[in-house]
Amino acid sequence: MGDTLSAAVSIGFHGLAFAMVLYLISVGLSVTMGLMGFVNLAHGVFAMVGAYVLTSLMSRFGVPFLPALLAAAVAVAAASLPIERLLYRRLYGGDELDQVLLTMGLVFMSVAGATYFWGPLQQPLQPPAWLSGAIDVGFRTFPAYRSFLILCGAALVTVLWLGIERTRFGARVRASVDNLRMAQSVGIDTSRLFMTTFALGSGLAGLGGGLGADLLAINPSYALQNLAYFLIVVAVGGLGSIRGPFVAALLLGIADSGFKYLLPEFGAFFIYALTMAILLWRPRGLFGRA
Amino acid sequence: MTPSRAVDAFVRRHRYRLLEALPWLAAVASYFVFPDYLALGAQILATTIFALSADLVLGYAGIVTLGHAAFFGIGAYTAGILAAHGWGEPISGLFAGATAAALLGFLSGLVVLRATGLALLMQTLVVATMVAEAANKASFITGGDDGLQGMEVWPIFDLFRFDLFGHTSYVYCLTMLFLCWLAARRIVHSTFGRSLTGIRENVRRMHAIGAPVARRRLVIYTISAALAGVSGALIAQTTQFVSLSFLSLERSGTVLIMLIIGGVGRLYGAFIGVPLYMVAQNRFSEIDPVYWYFWLGLLMVLVVVFARGGVLGLFDRFRQ
Numbered sequence: 001m002g003d004t005l006s007a008a009v010s011i012g013f014h015g016l017a018f019a020m021v022l023y024l025i026s027v028g029l030s031v032t033m034g035l036m037g038f039v040n041l042a043h044g045v046f047a048m049v050g051a052y053v054l055t056s057l058m059s060r061f062g063v064p065f066l067p068a069l070l071a072a073a074v075a076v077a078a079a080s081l082p083i084e085r086l087l088y089r090r091l092y093g094g095d096e097l098d099q100v101l102l103t104m105g106l107v108f109m110s111v112a113g114a115t116y117f118w119g120p121l122q123q124p125l126q127p128p129a130w131l132s133g134a135i136d137v138g139f140r141t142f143p144a145y146r147s148f149l150i151l152c153g154a155a156l157v158t159v160l161w162l163g164i165e166r167t168r169f170g171a172r173v174r175a176s177v178d179n180l181r182m183a184q185s186v187g188i189d190t191s192r193l194f195m196t197t198f199a200l201g202s203g204l205a206g207l208g209g210g211l212g213a214d215l216l217a218i219n220p221s222y223a224l225q226n227l228a229y230f231l232i233v234v235a236v237g238g239l240g241s242i243r244g245p246f247v248a249a250l251l252l253g254i255a256d257s258g259f260k261y262l263l264p265e266f267g268a269f270f271i272y273a274l275t276m277a278i279l280l281w282r283p284r285g286l287f288g289r290a
Numbered sequence: 291m292t293p294s295r296a297v298d299a300f301v302r303r304h305r306y307r308l309l310e311a312l313p314w315l316a317a318v319a320s321y322f323v324f325p326d327y328l329a330l331g332a333q334i335l336a337t338t339i340f341a342l343s344a345d346l347v348l349g350y351a352g353i354v355t356l357g358h359a360a361f362f363g364i365g366a367y368t369a370g371i372l373a374a375h376g377w378g379e380p381i382s383g384l385f386a387g388a389t390a391a392a393l394l395g396f397l398s399g400l401v402v403l404r405a406t407g408l409a410l411l412m413q414t415l416v417v418a419t420m421v422a423e424a425a426n427k428a429s430f431i432t433g434g435d436d437g438l439q440g441m442e443v444w445p446i447f448d449l450f451r452f453d454l455f456g457h458t459s460y461v462y463c464l465t466m467l468f469l470c471w472l473a474a475r476r477i478v479h480s481t482f483g484r485s486l487t488g489i490r491e492n493v494r495r496m497h498a499i500g501a502p503v504a505r506r507r508l509v510i511y512t513i514s515a516a517l518a519g520v521s522g523a524l525i526a527q528t529t530q531f532v533s534l535s536f537l538s539l540e541r542s543g544t545v546l547i548m549l550i551i552g553g554v555g556r557l558y559g560a561f562i563g564v565p566l567y568m569v570a571q572n573r574f575s576e577i578d579p580v581y582w583y584f585w586l587g588l589l590m591v592l593v594v595v596f597a598r599g600g601v602l603g604l605f606d607r608f609r610q
Contacts, residue, residue, distance in 0.1 A: 033408070087594075087595070090595070091594070094598075095598075095599075097354075098550070098594050100543075100546060101546075101547055101551070101593060102590070104543055104546075105588065105590030106591065107587070108583045108590065109584050109587035109588060109591070111583045111587075112581040112583040112584030112585075112587065115580065115583075116581060224540060227539065228415060228416075231411075232412065232416075235409060235411075235412040265427065268419075268420075269420060269423060269424075272416045272420045273420070276401070276413060279409045279413055280401065283407075284409065285409075
């Protein structure tokens with residue numbers, strides 16, 4: 001009995017950590033796809049760049065962990081602005097296939113670019129001393145870094161949700177997702193809004209990629225390897241939804257760590273079968289609008 | 291346009307035109323002009339079948355799929371496993387590959403095609419990933435990560451051995467491409483093909499006039515899967531190797547890219563996009579073996595920025 005409970009706790013713990021990373025990375029994608037109707041297969045690139053910036057700031061320039069994390073998010077958000085203005089904006093409301101071609105092209109360029117700047121090998125993340133080791137909470141211990149990851153994720157999610165629900169900016173975003181034309185006709189500058197939300201989503205992805213560097217290994221083909229995960233979170237959660245992807249990420253994270261623990265041989269099958277079943281039951285995702 | 295002229299135009303639509311001979315002339319000419327590149331040429335021809343099959347579902351029926359590699363890979367593994375276990379007869383191997391792929395297409399189509407839009411895209415992706423995972427786990431028969439080894443493909447009709455320079459492969463792939471193209475062309479210009487276009491353009495209206503939408507989508511999905519299986523089997527037989535990458539998401543994405551570069555829903559997009567992409571890939575990887583991915587990606591971005599609708603779309607705009 002004690003063993004079962006302990007297994008359940010560790011599945012829940014690791015699942016939660018993974019879910020936080022998945023959510024931080026995917027929420028921006030959900031908004032891009034829901035708000036701008038843009039199939040952005042290159043979203044993982046932002047997460048990858050965030051992770052690379054974090055590790056190189058720490059290992060090459062000796063920047064402490066937290067400032068480096070912040071810098072990674074800001075750098076990715078800033079870098080995403082010209083990409084949105086110069087490339088993505090041309091294709092809003094355009095043909096999906098052109099969007100697929102453009103974003104796959106960016107993914108290919110990112111693979112080569114990452115190899116050029118950081119080499120083909122996997123980049124390790126060295127957590128700072130205060131986050132290595134374990135935290136003892138009395139009845140058992142938890143790895144410190146993952147605990148930090150969960151807390152940090154939970155804090156960001158709270159801020160994000162409050163921002164969307166309580167601020168004027170959040171109201172604009174919600175209005176535009178609900179009805180783009182109506183939002184434009186009441187005077188919301190949707191072009192600017194797209195740009196800001198895109199940068200915000202990319203920055204969050206960069207942050208998520210950096211935080212989750214020990215869960216999703218950083219290497220040049222990161223964006224391609226993890227694309228299916230991000231798309232599953234968005235499709236299961238529901239396009240344009242802020243909360244949906246969180247539930248989807250929780251489901252995916254916990255199911256993933258559970259199946260890997262209980263049935264390591266066939267874990268992936270169950271994840272995919274679960275995804276299929278949910279999408280058959282609700283084609284627009286758990287929180288998608290009909 | 292008077293009614294009779296309109297009818298005329300409609301009747302003439304599926305007659306063979308002179309321009310349609312162009313890709314075939316180019317293919318035959320390439321055989322003599324580039325004798326050193328026949329192996330690559332055979333790959334291009336076989337991949338064109340793959341892109342053609344993707345065009346049938348994507349361009350005509352409007353089914354956006356990111357899992358077409360499943361059918362390609364199943365065809366390749368079926369032909370490959372047969373050849374590795376003592377049945378190297380190529381033509382029946384192709385049929386076996388096509389049948390296996392069609393079966394998978396039919397069964398997965400029953401489930402997957404209920405969805406549309408992003409959900410459909412995800413369903414196809416998930417099916418392909420599950421097939422890839424299954425092939426990885428069944429390493430006792432597929433060879434797993436090491437790939438399938440020890441294929442022995444017999445001479446075609448006991449006469450034409452597969453030679454080192456790719457003469458036989460090239461002609462073999464060209465013949466198969468021609469047959470597949472004839473089939474695809476017939477399908478597209480039939481009333482069935484027209485109704486597919488109707489489904490792509492306006493599903494509700496097709497439902498309203500009583501067209502069996504779900505059945506037609508399933509039929510074209512199965513046919514397309516069979517063609518993809520032929521393509522995979524051809525590549526397995528001519529290169530005598532199958533690996534897990536045949537089933538990968540990257541492969542599904544690449545065939546879409548090649549098709550989009552050429553032009554979707556035109557039957558000839560595949561004939562332009564595939565050679566363009568594969569020759570570019572070959573050249574880039576020779577010039578810059580480490581970073582060729584960058585140049586390929588740049589090419590794709592440039593196509594989107596300057597040649598929306600693919601190369602054939604560009605021609606259309608010039609004509610106007």
